[in-house]
Amino acid sequence: MKHGPAVRRRRLGAELRALRARAGLTSGETARLVGWHQSKVSRIETGRSGVKPADVRLLLDAFEVSDDALRDLLVSLAGSEDGGGRHWWHAYRSLLPPAYRDFISLEAQACRVRTVETSVVPGLLQTPDYARAVTRAAVGGLPDGQVDALVEVRIARQDVLRSPSPVRLSAVLDEAVLRRRVGGPRVMAEQLRHLAAVARLPHVRLQVLPFASGEHVGLTGPFVVFSFPNTSDLDVVVLDHLTSSLYLERKEDLKAYTDAFTSLQRHALSPEDSLDFIAGIAGVHRPPDSERT
Template identity: 40%
Template structure:
């Protein structure tokens, strides 16, 4: 298995390097860098936080602004070119919404994934038939071919769990996820069986937040946190909203969502108790 960093990690590394070069050049603010380079402050902010494409020519412009010459400027320009190698994502560019592309690219490079889901089984643990049922009800006018594409895309994402060194997946699901019937009974039973099988893997932990836990800090929305290697920068937080998503990225956000996930795990059943509940619900179907 390759140990080379992927595009999303390269983009994050490049953004951090450009910020360090700006500060080393004595340019303390993004506004000052914008004035000197001719770029907007917003553009520099998005580049340094890895929120947008970083073109090689933009890297050269910023390096010239910061007084950087060869060979470092050539190295950084090459890094910029490699950071946009989207690989397998290109095959599904017509399937995923624009707001989700950033997340999927970074998900593929995460070393640890934390997710709380209130309504349905997290995508990385869905069966094809369950995914098909979710897609059909969320977009009732979509044609069968498009549903099939969405299922294929979901299964392609799941391949990261089959790697020689897969990410650590920490999942908390609301009890409603188990009890809400999605698709026919056979579909739901197979999904619960699959959830139990996946939870046996050493890199996957599944806990159920029971109704008896009462009020909890994530009652407003589901969320996912992606964690990266030490040189990969801050975590990525995804909070899905109707037809879009939020990416909270302030230090206070990282602190709050880390606390929230820890609290959810404390309130949830243990992994063993959770799997026992999954089995009971499956038997009741």
């Protein structure tokens, strides 16, 4: 069974392989030291198999790694003690592609999320009707039951904003996100009201990048930066494409995208002015009297 996001399995495997080599051990010798089959060591090192925190500690003991900071970092890459195999999204495994499950897992473990969106409202801020319209547009032809399940997943993800220790969310939205009439006037009016409500939460910082700002680095496309407790070494940038997601972990990439996010925040309206801006655009999406509830 593969536990946790593939991106973190590969990172952990590479680190463990390097430590084994530094200790002067072969994979076979390591397997004998910890009482495993050699194939298990190989699967872990190549990221094809997950590993529990307790097993990481066993390997680090075998490699005589005493650096507490390094040990904590590598154990955190393994995730939770149960291997992360029974989280809420496990019930949707047959419906969700691996890349999406990886994304949800990272989102659930992150302490901070920074997101730039140029086309649609971020998933963590979508209403059910808006999410349904986006899902139908992105994966047309699905039966209603599968669409409903994907919307359930989208809304369940938002629990990270309502937990006792909620994720800190910083979002920069291009004006196009607010003006694009997804789902019709009623859906958009409701979505903008929801945006304004969530933006007032103490752990959410929402900013709008108006058309008047001109060209900006965000024109290259949306991205998400996940940050994790205790160390920046685990930060990940995610770029979404139509059929796949790209995960970036190199320090140069992380710096480029975090710098880009900071630049976009400087060019965007303040959170207070953004709320006023959203309220102004809400009038554009005001539904006819016959559609109001």
